[in-house]
Amino acid sequence: MEEQEKTLVEKALELIEEKKYASLRTLIIDEEPADIAEIFEELSNEKTIVVYRLLPKELAAEIFVEMDTDKQENLINAFTDNELKAILDELYYDDTADIIEEMPATVVKRILKNASADMRKVVNELLKYPEDSAGSIMTTEFVRLRKSFTVQQSLEYIRKVGIDKETIYTCYVTDEKGHLIGIATAKDLLLASPEKTVEEVMDDHVISVATLDDQEQIVLMFGKYDFLALPVVDNENRLVGIITVDDAIDVMQEETEEDFSKISAITPNDTEYLKTSVFQLWKSRIPWLLILMLSATFTGIIISSFESALAVLPILTAFIPMLMGTGGNAGSQASVTVIRGLSLGQIEFKDFFKVLWKECRVSLLCGVILCIATVAKVMLVDNLLMSNSEVTVFVALAVGITLLVTVIAAKLIGSALPLVAKKIGLDPAVMASPFITTLVDAISLLVYFAIASMILNI
């Protein structure tokens, strides 16, 4: 597959180079819009508009939706008003709203000027919903049925209006006031006898979401219930839109990448890596590096204040990286597990003590094994193998016990902080990393020096 796609872009570029536009049209006309959009990514602005004008109207609109924001803006600026109008006529309202959200004010003005009155009204409504809410990702183009329709009538109605709807596979039954009272799938309708009424065929146990519900929770429902679409209702249970599975997948992918960025201390950014500028990458990475660097001041202060102890037994220094490293790893194992559990709705704040009790036991198990392994390793490698006379069994014990305490502290802090962050309304994924690292590092050093002075009398 990969091979084929590359060939398509390459072939197309060759034909464009040679200005063989008729062959180009034949080449691409049957391809998927997402694949054709990739060709445009490689073209200069002048070529883009030339090639774009070769496309049939409907396909042109489908490709337009798949393009990068920059390309879209370039094209809109190159369009005549009539061309823009033609494309807008083919777009779904929710796609238009998404595009408008990314455009500068002047372009937005032109889009709204050339949109139909209907589109303008719906798009304005859609743009009012807060980011990340169900309202912001829903589409208003769905098939609405009445319960009194027969199956036959419904199928005829679908034939009439279906072409402009984002999906015809789930139809929504509403009463006179627009309240959602049932769902009839195309499968229900196709398999039922034509004279039955929609009321007899529909499923009146409808799962719906509210316009202001969080998109992250909503996309999880698609995974759980295997829906192709989910209805969105206002606070009086009136149907205002639907969310289709393809949009849910997009949101799912977006949210996942955001979480990956956050747990690796990067400000999320939804551009592909290879297309992101060096400056953009720098901007999304430097703040967290600075914060984490400055927070390491604490560990520096702790070490400074134990300088005299380290002077007496310098070998103690050699174990600091291992202690802090293992603490950091133990902590991030716990924190990422809890952060994902929260994201997937499998853990809530009310599970706080359950989680802590679990981590308590897991960390004790891990800590004991690591403690034994460390003592053994220190005695075998550092003492025997490298015959470092400074390394006594007491040093080994001090390191081992510190490791045990560090792992327990790391896992408890790592699991507790994301839960607390969530509770007080902060993003668990963002808040976790710097605080956990700093806390765990500081604790492991304090424990280390306390235990060392106790066991080794320094």
Added chain:
Amino acid sequence: MEEQEKTLVEKALELIEEKKYASLRTLIIDEEPADIAEIFEELSNEKTIVVYRLLPKELAAEIFVEMDTDKQENLINAFTDNELKAILDELYYDDTADIIEEMPATVVKRILKNASADMRKVVNELLKYPEDSAGSIMTTEFVRLRKSFTVQQSLEYIRKVGIDKETIYTCYVTDEKGHLIGIATAKDLLLASPEKTVEEVMDDHVISVATLDDQEQIVLMFGKYDFLALPVVDNENRLVGIITVDDAIDVMQEETEEDFSKISAITPNDTEYLKTSVFQLWKSRIPWLLILMLSATFTGIIISSFESALAVLPILTAFIPMLMGTGGNAGSQASVTVIRGLSLGQIEFKDFFKVLWKECRVSLLCGVILCIATVAKVMLVDNLLMSNSEVTVFVALAVGITLLVTVIAAKLIGSALPLVAKKIGLDPAVMASPFITTLVDAISLLVYFAIASMILNI
């Protein structure tokens, strides 16, 4: 929603407690299978079979699929042969294959004994495909049309066979030899005039995958092309199955959680956190902690060998945690970015030098800022504020320059290692973490001591 669901389980448990089974049946009969399955998770084995027997056959099968493996095994063991047969009759073949994969040999034997000859044959075929291949996640129950059918005939055919098919919304057109020649969606058929032939209506530009293609690549295609189903063909382009969007979403979620586990040094495990035993959690975490702990031996050795330098200027020790911490963060920013890029198919090995050149520039920008910030911070906080006479401008410079070099090394190693791992057939996400940490830590220490001895003459 969350509230409602909780109430369903609670209500159901109350009714079961009071043995009000008729009310229970009324309560749950219209709910989603996934929600009803949650009730069973709370029941003892005896209660499970009692309540399960109240369910109508078709719903019972749908709920069965949603249950945990343990519950499924318990139920199968409690079933009579007739009950088992009845459930199996209702299951899709791919779901049966998935269930069989998780069951012990004795249970598998009973399932196959009670399955229809047809099911047995297909399930055996499905089980032959390697894990994580398209074949292992596909279903064989799809609607197959002939190009000579009229639209009318096709709709009638769908009405006849549709009830047992996993989806009727995408139908597949094959020739006499079973080769895939086109796709006709239910929308195409519904909106076309009845006397047209399938050949006229179908889309003959079909995107398909091969049985052995990797599932991770396949699910990305659903995000890219907005498909509801994707056909799977053998190496002679004969249609053998389809992958539906709901199964793709499940795989997507699985793969994502696997990546999260791996980058936080946890062996993946697909049980929910709160349902995973302490021992299981320990088992998935301890190997990496041990490996990472042991690999820290190298940093220990490096520090030991510079003991004399540290003895001359003990304050140098105070900056080690900050240097290693910042190096680790800078490295994981780069490695997670590249690992995700690889997972999403946005980066390939051929981009190796593009990636390295980009990271080169980003790390230089980050490093310079961090260097300046560190020198300023060391001079202001450690020298002026805490009036530590040991901290001279030369110490600040040594720390700052080391930080610059460390960040550059960390980002280059962090981005290069996942790419190399992928190239030599290892999992980028697993291989990255321990190696990167160890390498970056060792490099930062070596650079630190080299620069310190140069600048500070120790």
